[in-house]
Amino acid sequence: MLTFEEKQHIIESFKELTRKEISMGRLNYHFEESQFEKKIVVEKLHPNGNGFVYVGDLLRYPTAQKGLVNIRDFTEQELREVIEDSIMYLSEVDEPIEEEKFEQTWLNRDKAELLLVNDEPYWNIYHGENLEESFGTRDDAEDYLYAEGFKPSAQK
Structure with missing residues (x-):
């Protein structure tokens, strides 16, 4: 010692x-x-x-x-x-990390467009500026979009 x-x-x-x-x-x-x-x-x-x-x-x-x-x-x-x-x-200083906001465009066969946005803590779906639906997880939001006949625009 x-x-x-x-x-x-x-x-x-x-x-x-x-x-x-x-x-x-x-x-x-x-x-x-x-x-x-x-x-x-x-x-x-x-x-x-x-x-x-x-x-x-x-x-x-x-x-x-x-x-x-x-x-x-x-x-x-x-x-x-x-x-x-x-x-x-x-x-150490915890500096706020500026994260890019997640936004993804989804299209259906009729070229209708919805926007999936991560607005912490929610995953929101917008039609134009109007809120269409809101979910607690990305998976739930994507399941909804697929069920409604939408696909991510990159896959169209």
Whole structure:
């Protein structure tokens, strides 16, 4: 097991962390650049060698409570990895992914045209600007179109 001083030295090698002294000789290390309210990466590093690293909901680590993993028996390599993972976790920003809206034209024998559109969470069928039908799944919407004699325009 690494000593308190060894853990402290390893943690302080991460320049992005700021040391904060708390009660009973314990230390917290904050990541001020966190994209979340949560800024503490290392919590309650105690002179007896016990302490915690915040890993949120990363499945790689078995957490106790509040997304914390106990580092008491971690090796140097394990400690470095968990701190790197924590910093990466707190750095990630879920940017909205702009998805293309799904639209597909369907035709029948008489050249009547319907438009299948994914309007989350529904699959809607439009005749011009008017809503013809609405379904919970794409399969249900396509089944309806086939039953009504329509086929995707690419297959016509």
